[in-house]
Amino acid sequence: MPVTAPVNPDAAARPLSADLTDGLAELALSAEEADRTGEPDLAAVAVLRRTGLLGLAVPRRFGGAGADAVELNRRVAQVAEANASASIMLFQHYAVTSRIVEQGTEAQHRELLPKLASGEWLAASAWSETGAGANKKNLSTKARRLADGDWLLDGAKSFTTSAGIADLYLVLAQTGDPEDRATADTGYGAAGQTFYLVRSGNPGIRPDTSLRLTGMRGSATGFVSLHDCRVPDTDRLGPVGAAASIIARVRESGATLGAVAVGLAQAALDAAGDQAARRGLLAQQSVRHRLVDLATRVEAARAVVERAGRRDAPDPGIATLHSKLFASVCAEEVCAEAARMLGSAGFVETHPVNRHGRDARAVALMGPTNDLCRELVSMSWNS
Missing domain, CATH: 2.40.110.10 (Butyryl-CoA Dehydrogenase, subunit A, domain 2)
Structure with missing residues (x-):
């Protein structure tokens, strides 16, 4: 039972194609297998290539969708709900694609961007x-x-x-x-x-x-x-x-690892809501209120990530750092609380909520790590 706040239709991402809807279901299945084996999720990569997701950050004139950072973040979060490993591969592909769009020569654009847009190449x-x-x-x-x-x-x-x-x-x-x-x-x-x-x-x-x-x-x-x-x-x-100056501008793009964390937090919240419904616990006010509190935190993280994508903060780069830090901390906390709400099911190794928790921890450690995010934000106070 998804526990999700109503979505403003004017702010929602473009509707999914039937193929992408099926693809998300495939991603969820392959996530379980890849987590069990620890092997690269080749099935997920095939879905990313097939559905057109890899082309979102490429300008339309090179065969892509020309999506802005708000939509890129939403798609990454959407994929993370089903398969966090796929979402981090997708996020990195968008990051490299965006650097080529911004810094590449016209010859690089003509050669590389169509391949990145079509799904032929993963970056x-x-x-x-x-x-x-x-x-x-x-x-x-x-x-x-x-x-x-x-x-x-x-x-x-x-x-x-x-x-x-x-x-x-x-x-x-x-x-x-x-x-x-x-x-x-x-x-x-x-x-x-x-x-x-x-x-x-x-x-x-x-x-x-x-x-x-x-x-x-x-x-x-x-x-x-x-x-x-x-x-x-x-x-x-x-x-x-000049790589350091390019890296500094990456933060201002609005794309954020916080989007991966939001997807994971939503997945953990949904798992807790489903378990509560199956066990008949939604009749208890205390359980309902705990779910509402978790849903509120997820929506707060989603809002911070969306603001980063809009790039309308006084300092967009700092807003992106805040979004990664806040959303990843939120995801870890929501996953931990969801596991507690599951009762004995939360102690089962194969339960999805435990995978979500491990994946959320990985987001916190990805660059820039949360500690580095804190340091970079603190440095801005002295500038």
Whole structure:
């Protein structure tokens, strides 16, 4: 029994096609299997490719839907209700697509965007690495320019979502002196870093999905190594050494991991409501009121995420950080309370609410982590 506040039809996302409605049901089924096995959820990827979801962030002239951040967040939340691993793969695809739209050359637009729009290609971010810290300031991955103008990348990335599944990786590498302060400190990334678009067929890139996760187990989150990975300069994204400023502008896009958390919180709330109905507990005022309190928190998180997507706050970047922080904390708390409401069912390992709780915890730890969100917001008070 979904416990959901009425939706303003003027603010709702576009109606789902029948194919996408069926796709959401498929995503829910594949989520259970992927969580059990810990293997990449290939069935979910097939649904994302087939339903047109991958094309939402691509402008219409390149075959996409030209959706704004409000709709992207709503779709991510919608997918997260059914399958959180699929939603994080979708979110990362939107993030890379948006960077290409904003920073790419016309040639990159013509070649890459139609493939990203059609579902032929899935994109992934490869920024994190062991020892770099949550703020990505100490990268060991290096990019060296060759005499012919191409680049040679060497290093290793960790916690890359869609590793081994993605067709295109947005790789963050050090190309200059990180101590050079010619670029202002944005709190995330460092001076002398550059983005590269590395295709999965490049012989110098090797994914590894042997990492065993407790949450988002179907997201193919793992390692990506780069050894003598030759990348043409035409696949560099944005100016050399300007990645930190690009990263700083990402927050202002309005797309937020808080959307994944909202979907998870709604799924946990629905599970608690269904269980209460089946056990005849809705006759008890105390149970009904607990559900109302949880529903109110979910709606508050949804509102914060929607505000981030509208980008109408005095500082849109700070609003996006708040949305990720608030919604992920809310999701963890709602999942925990829902598990308590389930009674003995909440102690069953395979109950969906336990998967939702583990997935919600994963969102809190994804970059920017919640602690880094707090630090970035606090830094703004001194500016």
